[in-house]
Amino acid sequence: xSWTIRVAETEDAEHLPAVERSAGLRYREIPELAFLADxxxxxxxxxxxxxxxxxxxxxxxxxxxxxxxxxxEIVGRDLHIWxxxxxxxxxxxxxxxxxxESAAAFSRRRGLASLTLTTFANVAWNAPWYxxxxxxxxxxxxxxxxxxxxxxxxxxxxxxxxxxTLDSIHMDSHESAEIEAFxxxxxxxxxxxxxxxxxxxxxxxxQRNRLGEIKAGISGYTWGGCCFISxxxxxxxxxxxxxxxxxxxxxxEYALSAGCRRMLLATHSFQAPAFYERLGYHKEAVIQEHPSxxxxxxxxxxxxxxxxx
Numbered sequence: 069x070s071w072t073i074r075v076a077e078t079e080d081a082e083h084l085p086a087v088e089r090s091a092g093l094r095y096r097e098i099p100e101l102a103f104l105a106d107x108x109x110x111x112x113x114x115x116x117x118x119x120x121x122x123x124x125x126x127x128x129x130x131x132x133x134x135x136x137x138x139x140x141e142i143v144g145r146d147l148h149i150w151x152x153x154x155x156x157x158x159x160x161x162x163x164x165x166x167x168x169e170s171a172a173a174f175s176r177r178r179g180l181a182s183l184t185l186t187t188f189a190n191v192a193w194n195a196p197w198y199x200x201x202x203x204x205x206x207x208x209x210x211x212x213x214x215x216x217x218x219x220x221x222x223x224x225x226x227x228x229x230x231x232x233t234l235d236s237i238h239m240d241s242h243e244s245a246e247i248e249a250f251x252x253x254x255x256x257x258x259x260x261x262x263x264x265x266x267x268x269x270x271x272x273x274x275q276r277n278r279l280g281e282i283k284a285g286i287s288g289y290t291w292g293g294c295c296f297i298s299x300x301x302x303x304x305x306x307x308x309x310x311x312x313x314x315x316x317x318x319x320x321e322y323a324l325s326a327g328c329r330r331m332l333l334a335t336h337s338f339q340a341p342a343f344y345e346r347l348g349y350h351k352e353a354v355i356q357e358h359p360s361x362x363x364x365x366x367x368x369x370x371x372x373x374x375x376x377x
Contacts, residue, residue: 071135071163073170076124081115083134084126084153091136091153098191100225110151115139123147125170127154127163138167140183143211146231147175149185168201175234182231186215189228203230256291265292269326273318275311286315288333295323297333300340312340316347324371331369337362 076084088109095104118124118139127136136154140147149171154163172183184206188194195205205228206212212229219227260266268291275284284302288295297319302312320331331349335341336358341351349367358364 071127071129071158071161073125073127073166075122076115076119076126076137078116078119080126080134080137081112081119084115084137084139085109085112087134087137087155088151088153090155090157091159093156094159094193101188101191110139114150118150123171123174125167127158127167129158136163136167138171140171142178142180143184145179145181146184147171147178147180147182149183152185164197165201172232172234179240180234182233184209184212184229184231186212186219186227186229188224189226191226195228195230198230198232201232203232205229206231259291263292267291267327271319271322273315273322275306275315284311284315286319288319290323290326290328293328294330294332295319295326295328297331300333312343313347316344320371329371331371332367334364334366336364341365341367 092107092109093105095101115124115137118141121141123140123142125138126134129135134155135158136152138149138152140149142148149168152164152167154167168183175183183203185198185203187198189205195203209229209231212231216227216229256268260268268289270287270289272285272287274282274286277283283306286297286300288298290296297316300312300315302315323331333344333349335344344367345351347369349369351365352368353366355364355366
């Protein structure tokens with residue numbers, strides 16, 4: 069029998085208690101837990117709540133019947149699994165594993181840190197099975213400890229809490245400046261060790277008006293005998309007066325004083341390639357369709373003391 073995993077829909081809710089009852093019959097194999105086979109199932113209203121949150125998944129067979137489900141809820145940065153069940157006639161076919169994988173994929177997309185759950189520590193298809201999926205026993209977690217205490221008080225013996233830490237990759241623009249600065253430092257540290265050049269320094273220069281407003285500026289870095297111009301900007305009202313040229317020439321003088329003999333920069337076809345060519349820069353690479361419909365152009369220039377005015 070083949071099956072697929074999908075996000076649960078509202079109309080699925082009424083069919084899920086039967087799946088849980090079928091899965092629970094297996095506890096009759098364990099005398100001290102046999103009472104669970106006739107215990108209460110998760111209420112339909114609880115299923116509807118998790119479905120409305122988009123945190124419940126079902127496994128559907130070839131004839132569209134539901135053979136398994138996973139019901140969960142976001143708690144802080146965790147996705148807590150409240151129940152996972154696979155119908156008795158569909159067990160040992162990898163359905164539970166795929167339900168866990170679907171929950172993990174959802175959690176990564178949402179930037180969550182972990183999957184958590186409580187289970188029986190000494191039941192073969194409980195904690196030992198979760199361990200094979202990357203879960204570990206959770207300790208020193210106040211929320212999970214409280215759940216285990218509550219379940220123990222309800223007469224469930226040998227319960228434990230487990231956590232699966234996710235290798236989540238979450239794209240976020242809120243901290244991009246800080247993260248970019250952090251990454252730049254780490255990459256520089258590696259590059260310096262690899263090349264033996266530990267002389268990297270950032271620089272900037274600006275032109276202000278009488279009110280202190282920046283009307284033009286240039287920035288970049290020197291490293292390993294090279295000077296890279298990252299940004300050059302001149303206010304539109306100040307253009308055509310030679311200010312950009314003076315900023316580049318000042319940077320070349322600074323580069324020479326720092327022991328650099330190579331100038332490098334990148335510009336776009338819609339920016340100022342002709343400006344740099346007039347200053348003696350030569351095209352060294354052209355990247356097509358960056359951005360779409362335009363090109364990126366990398367320029368280089370070899371410095372000699374006599375060239376600098």
